[in-house]
Amino acid sequence: MNAKVQASKKLSLEQKKRLLEEMLFARRFEERCYEAYVERKIGGFLHLYSGEEACAHGVIEAANPGSDYVLTSYRDHVHAIKCGVDPKAVMAELYAKVTGCCKGLGGSMHIFGVENRFMGGYALVGGPFPLAAGIAKGIQMKKGKEICICFLGDAANNQGTFHESLNMAKLWNLPVLYVCENNLYGIGTRIDRSTAVVDQYKRVSAYNIPSTQVDGQDVEIVYEAAVEAVEHVRSGKGPYFLELMTYRYRGHSMSDSNAYRPKSEERIWSDRDPIIMLRDRLVEAKEMTIEDYKKMDNQILDQIESEVIKFAEESPEPPLEMLEKYVLVENDPWVKGGRGGVN
Amino acid sequence: MPQEIMFWEALVRAQDEEMTNDPLVFCMGEDIGVVGGTYKATTGLYDKYGPERVMDTPISENGYTGLGIGASYLGCRPIIEIMSVNFAWLAMDQIFNTAAKAHYMSGGQLKAPVVIRSPGGTAHQLGAQHSARMEKVFMGVAGLRVVTPSNPKQVYGMLKSAVRCDDPVFIYEHELMYNMKGAVPEDEFFHPLEGSEVTRRGKDVTLFAYNISVHWCLQAAEILASQYQIDAEIVDLYTLSxxxxKGIIESVSKTHRALIIEEAEPAVGVGAEVMAIINEECFYELDAAPVRVSAVNVPIPYNHSLEKAAIPNANDVVKAVLKMFGR
Known part of the structure; x- marks a missing residue:
């Protein structure tokens, strides 16, 4: 019995192959965003996830995407897609088209896919901490079996909302999993220059919340740690904090020259690329060949170009009449008083 | 027969009824549970509904406000009490960056139907950091409804509508008004969250007021009528956003003179905004330049005489009206 439980904590071969494909898709998607941004097809700020793919994929794979609630910061495209939001709708949103998941009103930092329970990307560092606790409170009040997973970077932990939310989450035993994607930099400032305690999982112990720190580049390790974390939260034991050590290949955003990181450091991390590591393992185990991988890559590149980019390019802009449409909820009956239009 | 009850009792009744009506309505705030609220607005609710629906929060304004917003995404109806509007500054991030924008930036996917109640205003010698008047800050942000009830009937009906409305609603209360008595109908009712009310009909000048200043204007109107034969109309702007x-235009078109009273400092305030509307919409109806009566532009001092001198009162309204009539 015990052995069976243990086994379920490991990724199956089928899962590994699928995750490789999903992570590669995420990488190619983000890199294509880079190009579109340079071509000025995408406006505003753009924060790319390349290098960190194992974090979102390993954790969300261990949960129930589409049923469990997920939210994150402005580096949000990949989390949304992993939750089931159509990549076409994400790209169209980046292109500010009416077919975008937020009709072109959100943008890169505000991807939402509420049908898929992706509850948003938020642009204020640390802003989602209390929102996640609140979603967990909502689950608790509705007596649901879901959990809420909140992904944020290490630098968010220097906001007051980190402490306020961990305190309340533990106090009220809320079903929330906080995932810290520790990429070692808060915008351009290295963690040891901004943060007195660099191991983020240690900071959580002050709130009596269980926490772990694992390698965020290895999707198998992330998955295994996340299975335990998710089980803990779902079983009613309250919040959990999972710290994943990772690295972003690009700057904080596209307006970041990325000059603050030594090349030697970047190499250490790119040598442990989450996609290449998983690929090489599968090749070594003779579950796939390099040719298979290249074929997969080409198919993905083709799909992104012929489906995703095409859709975004060809979609119309939102009409001007939409400008004021979602400021307040339209025609809410209670605004007029009476009995809300019903008797 | 309408029953005379106090402002705080109207709040308790509204919350009690809404909590009975919908199990997803819950209250949260500092000292609102076991203690029953600093201003008694949740008296008895903790015993009736328990700690999960009447939540004593830590003193973490931004945190618990954000928590309420998150719960509202799932259809919960949190009523968040921020003990003093001065503390709401700490929750501005979540109120402005999340509650006011979630519906819009998600392209209509999300709704954030939170109710945030908080008392502002100058009370009795509470000093600079407990005497803020922040209505102008809230009314200046798109995506948020702001209501300023001036009596128990309004706050009862507005709170009930606010709980059911899908928009985030900020209810701006006043520290000095919780013990004010007023008639509230015995039958359940829902007050509009948009509009204004003519509190006193008059023909010579309109006094635009809201929240506690409606009561100052009632005193001023009595003095103007009895001593100066000036018949003032009072328009209660119970929603600031x-x-x-329409209500502003109607009244100015009738009286042709307008005075706006606000308890806050004048800059970028209710007075400025109402004046702008008058200029834009009914400038040629005016027989005199509109006037605003505002607080002096200072942090509120502790000394009682200086405190009184800092904020407007009924006599200031009377003087300003007389000046407008060249008397």
């Missing part, structure tokens, strides 16, 4: 443009 959206402001009732």
């Amino acid at each position: 959206p402001l009732d443009r």
Whole structure:
């Protein structure tokens, strides 16, 4: 019995192959965003996830995407897609088209896919901490079996909302999993220059919340740690904090020259690329060949170009009449008083 | 027969009824549970509904406000009490960056139906950091409804509508008004969250007021009528966002003179906004330049005489009206 439980904590071969494909898709998607941004097809700020793919994929794979609630910061495209939001709708949103998941009103930092329970990307560092606790409170009040997973970077932990939310989450035993994607930099400032305690999982112990720190580049390790974390939260034991050590290949955003990181450091991390590591393992185990991988890559590149980019390019802009449409909820009956239009 | 009850009792009744009506309504705030609220607005609710629906929060304004917003995404109806509007500054991030924008930036996917109640205003010698008047800050942000009830009936009906409305609603209360008595109908009712109310009909000048200043204007109107034969109309702007443009135009078109009273400092305030609407919409109806009566532009001092001198009162309204009439 015990052995069976243990086994379920490991990724199956089928899962590994699928995750490789999903992570590669995420990488190619983000890199294509880079190009579109340079071509000025995408406006505003753009924060790319390349290098960190194992974090979102390993954790969300261990949960129930589409049923469990997920939210994150402005580096949000990949989390949304992993939750089931159509990549076409994400790209169209980046292109500010009416077919975008937020009709072109959100943008890169505000991807939402509420049908898929992706509850948003938020642009204020640390802003989602209390929102996640609140979603967990909502689950608790509705007596649901879901959990809420909140992904944020290490630098968010220097906001007051980190402490306020961990305190309340533990106090009220809320079903929330906080995932810290520790990429070692808060915008351009290295963690040891901004943060007195660099191991983020240690900071959580002050709130009596269980926490772990694992390698965020290895999707198998992330998955295994996340299975335990998710089980803990779902079983009613309250919040959990999972710290994943990772690295972003690009700057904080596209307006970041990325000059603050030594090349030697970047190499250490790119040598442990989450996609290449998983690929090489599968090749070594003779579950796939390099040719298979290249074929997969080409198919993905083709799909992104012929489906995703095409859709975004060809979609119309939102009409001007939409400008004021979602400021307040339209025609809410209670605004007029009476009995809300019903008797 | 309408029953005379106090402002705080109207709040308790509204919350009690809404909590009975919908199990997803819950209250949260500092000292609102076991203690029953600093201003008694949740008296008895903790015993009736328990700690999960009447939540004593830590003193973490931004945190618990954000928590309420998150719960509202799932259809919960949190009523968040921020003990003093001065503390709401700490929750501005979540109120402005999340509650006011979630519906819009998600392209209509999300709704954030939170109710945030908080008392502002100058009370008795509470000093600079407990005497803020922040209505102008809230009314200046798109995506948020701001209501300023001036009596128990309004706050009862507005709170009930606010709980059911899908928009985030900020209810701006006043520290000095919780013990004010007023008639509230025995039958359940829901007050509009948009509009204004003519509190006193008059023909010579309109006094635009809201919240506690409605009561100052009632005193001023009595003095103006009895001593100076000036018949003032009082328009209660019970919603500051959206402001009732139609109500403002109607009254100015009738009296041709307008005075706006606000308890806050004058800059970028209710007075400035109402004046702008008058200029835009009914400038040629005016027989005199509109006037605003505002607080002096200072942090509120502790000394009682200086405190009184800092904020407007009924006599200031009378003087300003007389000046407008060249008397």
